[in-house]
Amino acid sequence: MQNSNTKHKQKRVEILVRGTVQGVGFRPFIYNLASRFEIAGTVTNTSDGVIITAAAEHDRLHLFILAVQEQAPPLARITSIETRDLPICSQETEGAFSILPSVAGISANTAIPPDIALCDDCLGELLDPGDRRFHYPFINCTNCGPRFTIVETIPYDRPKTSMKVFPMCETCAAEYYDPGNRRFHAQPNACPDCGPNISLHNKEGIQLQTDFPVSETASSLKKGLVLAIRGMGGFHLSVDGCNTHAVALLRERKGRPDKPLAIMVASVEVAKRLCSLDPAAEELLTSPEHPIVLLKKRHHPTLAKNLAPGIDEIGVMLPYTPLHHLLFQQADCPEALVMTSGNISGTPICTANDDALAKLGPIADLFLLHNREIVTRVDDSVVKIMADQPFILRRARGFAPAPIQVSWNLPNILACGPGLKNTFSLGRNQSVFPSQHIGDLDNLESYEFYQESIEHLKQVLQLEPAAVACDLHPDYMSSRYAARHKLPLYKVQHHHAHAVAVMAEHGIEDPVLAIILDGTGLGDDGTIWGGEILRAELTSYKRLGHLSQLRLPGGDVAATEPWRMGVSALFHTFGTDGITPERLPETLRQLDGGNLAVISSMLTGGFNSPLTSSCGRLFDAIASLLGLRQHISYEGQAAMELETLAKKARSRSWPNDILPNSHTVASHSLMENNGKLEICSAEFVKRVMDGINRGEAKPVIALQFHAMLISSTTRLIENLSLQTGIRKVVLSGGCMQNSLLLEGLLHTLKSIHLKVFTGNSLPLNDGAISFGQTIIGGLRHVSRNSNAGDQRSG
Numbered sequence: 001m002q003n004s005n006t007k008h009k010q011k012r013v014e015i016l017v018r019g020t021v022q023g024v025g026f027r028p029f030i031y032n033l034a035s036r037f038e039i040a041g042t043v044t045n046t047s048d049g050v051i052i053t054a055a056a057e058h059d060r061l062h063l064f065i066l067a068v069q070e071q072a073p074p075l076a077r078i079t080s081i082e083t084r085d086l087p088i089c090s091q092e093t094e095g096a097f098s099i100l101p102s103v104a105g106i107s108a109n110t111a112i113p114p115d116i117a118l119c120d121d122c123l124g125e126l127l128d129p130g131d132r133r134f135h136y137p138f139i140n141c142t143n144c145g146p147r148f149t150i151v152e153t154i155p156y157d158r159p160k161t162s163m164k165v166f167p168m169c170e171t172c173a174a175e176y177y178d179p180g181n182r183r184f185h186a187q188p189n190a191c192p193d194c195g196p197n198i199s200l201h202n203k204e205g206i207q208l209q210t211d212f213p214v215s216e217t218a219s220s221l222k223k224g225l226v227l228a229i230r231g232m233g234g235f236h237l238s239v240d241g242c243n244t245h246a247v248a249l250l251r252e253r254k255g256r257p258d259k260p261l262a263i264m265v266a267s268v269e270v271a272k273r274l275c276s277l278d279p280a281a282e283e284l285l286t287s288p289e290h291p292i293v294l295l296k297k298r299h300h301p302t303l304a305k306n307l308a309p310g311i312d313e314i315g316v317m318l319p320y321t322p323l324h325h326l327l328f329q330q331a332d333c334p335e336a337l338v339m340t341s342g343n344i345s346g347t348p349i350c351t352a353n354d355d356a357l358a359k360l361g362p363i364a365d366l367f368l369l370h371n372r373e374i375v376t377r378v379d380d381s382v383v384k385i386m387a388d389q390p391f392i393l394r395r396a397r398g399f400a401p402a403p404i405q406v407s408w409n410l411p412n413i414l415a416c417g418p419g420l421k422n423t424f425s426l427g428r429n430q431s432v433f434p435s436q437h438i439g440d441l442d443n444l445e446s447y448e449f450y451q452e453s454i455e456h457l458k459q460v461l462q463l464e465p466a467a468v469a470c471d472l473h474p475d476y477m478s479s480r481y482a483a484r485h486k487l488p489l490y491k492v493q494h495h496h497a498h499a500v501a502v503m504a505e506h507g508i509e510d511p512v513l514a515i516i517l518d519g520t521g522l523g524d525d526g527t528i529w530g531g532e533i534l535r536a537e538l539t540s541y542k543r544l545g546h547l548s549q550l551r552l553p554g555g556d557v558a559a560t561e562p563w564r565m566g567v568s569a570l571f572h573t574f575g576t577d578g579i580t581p582e583r584l585p586e587t588l589r590q591l592d593g594g595n596l597a598v599i600s601s602m603l604t605g606g607f608n609s610p611l612t613s614s615c616g617r618l619f620d621a622i623a624s625l626l627g628l629r630q631h632i633s634y635e636g637q638a639a640m641e642l643e644t645l646a647k648k649a650r651s652r653s654w655p656n657d658i659l660p661n662s663h664t665v666a667s668h669s670l671m672e673n674n675g676k677l678e679i680c681s682a683e684f685v686k687r688v689m690d691g692i693n694r695g696e697a698k699p700v701i702a703l704q705f706h707a708m709l710i711s712s713t714t715r716l717i718e719n720l721s722l723q724t725g726i727r728k729v730v731l732s733g734g735c736m737q738n739s740l741l742l743e744g745l746l747h748t749l750k751s752i753h754l755k756v757f758t759g760n761s762l763p764l765n766d767g768a769i770s771f772g773q774t775i776i777g778g779l780r781h782v783s784r785n786s787n788a789g790d791q792r793s794g
């Protein structure tokens with residue numbers, strides 16, 4: 001028990017706060033908190049975090065430290081607070097509290113916050129005719145605006161951002177240095193007199209004379225023109241989302257015939273008119289991150305029908321920059337604006353004005369530009385509500401580069417990620433920093449963006465790797481990049497990385513049973529995996545089961561031509577008799593006889609037809625047999641359309657209908673092969689063909705396929721759980737983005753009293769691979785107990 005002398009005794013301490021504590025109004029928060037508690041001392045930004053020296057009576061100091069933890073600004077993410085006693089300094093104990101200039105260091109233990117949507121206070125000023133920032137498209141404060149996209153290195157101060165070329169006017173500087181002001185140390189702070197500005201240009205780059213470029217932009221969109229708009233993290237291509245002709249024009253020019261296009265609407269009220277919006281989705285839309293949220297479309301006459309053909313969902317977001325808000329304030333602005341990535345399909349989004357004019361000139365009619373440079377490109381994040389919880393499908397603006405805290409101390413490590421839907425990650429101590437979404441590394445521009453982003457994040461974090469991790473596949477560009485480093489290299493199997501990403505997010509150290517369903521990943525046996533049941537630990541795994549293998553006739557081309565997988569599935573199920581012209585289902589009879597003969601020869605001889613257990617290719621096969629899609633123009637198209645079709649037959653009792661019949665289904669579809677349990681996809685194909693031959697409704701057949709896959713997987717896991725005693729199950733892989741599949745598996749697995757985990761802070765798809773690689777490679781590096789061939793010393 002403390003005596004009264006201890007309570008009132010003067011004490012002086014140094015407090016080191018680590019985490020996302022720069023660029024979030026943390027120093028002004030500390031300044032005002034110190035004033036409230038009558039604390040003397042200082043606060044400063046350093047590369048190691050925010051350092052506070054504080055002197056006061058013992059009790060007040062104790063309450064002050066508690067308040068630092070419990071009342072931090074909403075955008076701050078504190079990962080640790082360390083205190084140490086300091087000698088009493090009479091000048092400081094009697095003095096005031098002050099903010100010191102930032103101090104650079106050798107390495108950084110702090111984090112730069114992501115870019116944040118415009119706050120309500122700034123929006124009010126933006127729309128207030130009496131405010132000096134009325135209609136200023138770069139208004140911001142310590143609670144909102146650009147962060148990651150403008151920072152060059154840390155500490156996060158204006159001279160180390162792209163705002164360094166805009167000296168503040170006297171009024172802005174007064175705000176910036178006033179601890180009681182909302183813009184105190186807001187690094188992007190500016191106004192019309194001293195900050196960036198916007199301008200409207202034609203496709204030749206010639207500036208158009210207009211009093212208010214935003215108004216002209218809105219009018220041009222209303223007329224059906226295509227606009228390239230420079231935003232916070234890159235360019236958007238925009239058209240009127242209610243104009244079918246304008247959407248078709250954008251699709252034609254961009255070479256994007258079918259892939260869904262996201263829209264932006266002015267408010268939650270508009271979103272509710274156009275889509276089904278539950279409270280969880282509304283909360284996501286209005287969150288500080290303001291991601292694109294996938295919502296079920298209503299049958300609404302306003303929206304263009306060609307925004308998301310064949311899909312029952314559409315991506316919706318709300319305005320997140322001042323410029324977006326100003327657009328929707330214009331009388332001519334359409335009710336919904338397509339806002340899709342400003343790029344040539346398959347390449348990174350444009351960020352610089354000159355680059356956009358050169359690359360997007362054939363697509364856009366006009367360009368709305370600004371002169372605040374974008375240091376690193378960041379695309380919009382995408383989130384979907386499934387099983388009443390949010391799942392990130394693309395982690396970018398609003399989320400990256402916020403760290404994920406883990407339970408293990410990691411070395412400085414770079415994880416290079418997969419070949420598709422790439423992200424990379426940097427790990428240090430108990431923090432992993434996943435990058436923003438990079439995309440598919442299948443062209444030079446994307447590979448250059450990938451390398452630039454790695455160098456930028458290394459510089460921002462002041463982190464030099466001591467080890468590197470990559471995918472087992474040697475031909476991925478990310479794996480080749482990893483091999484260039486003269487550092488210990490840890491090669492990580494793709495599906496093991498998926499499993500460990502979920503384990504690490506939830507702090508699981510015990511072995512788990514992992515269900516990983518996706519499109520492709522090189523297995524340790526040299527075949528292509530994608531429908532995997534693993535016994536996974538943090539640094540090792542064992543393959544216990546999988547989907548039965550199908551052949552990929554023609555190799556990689558089969559992933560873009562589902563008819564090949566349809567024929568392959570028939571061959572696997574019925575042999576050569578199943579792929580004769582007279583035995584083919586009506587949906588495949590239009591195939592060219594020559595092509596069919598070639599594919600038949602490939603399948604029977606095994607020529608250029610590698611084996612795969614891919615769940616994604618199984619979905620392609622079923623979609624082909626049902627006549628949904630024989631060729632795709634974007635990844636996952638056939639599977640997404642199959643999900644949409646199946647939802648039409650879903651009843652209110654779904655997924656309760658699955659388990660009662662699952663033992664009967666599983667008895668036919670589970671078998672043992674070479675010591676591993678196998679889910680026999682031939683049974684699914686037989687059921688689909690029976691349904692087609694009986695003339696059953698295609699939605700019913702599609703839903704039954706989902707139910708059979710779920711029930712077979714559940715019974716396989718149940719058997720393995722009884723054999724191994726493992727009660728924890730993790731779900732991951734791109735196929736889990738299918739809400740029927742994910743919600744069905746969650747329901748059935750929980751019904752047999754298993755504890756189920758999925759990724760929530762990271763994507764279910766390959767966007768989480770680098771995070772898993774960081775953990776596996778980092779822990780192997782620490783233990784030096786890697787499997788043979790998994791470590792190479794440089």
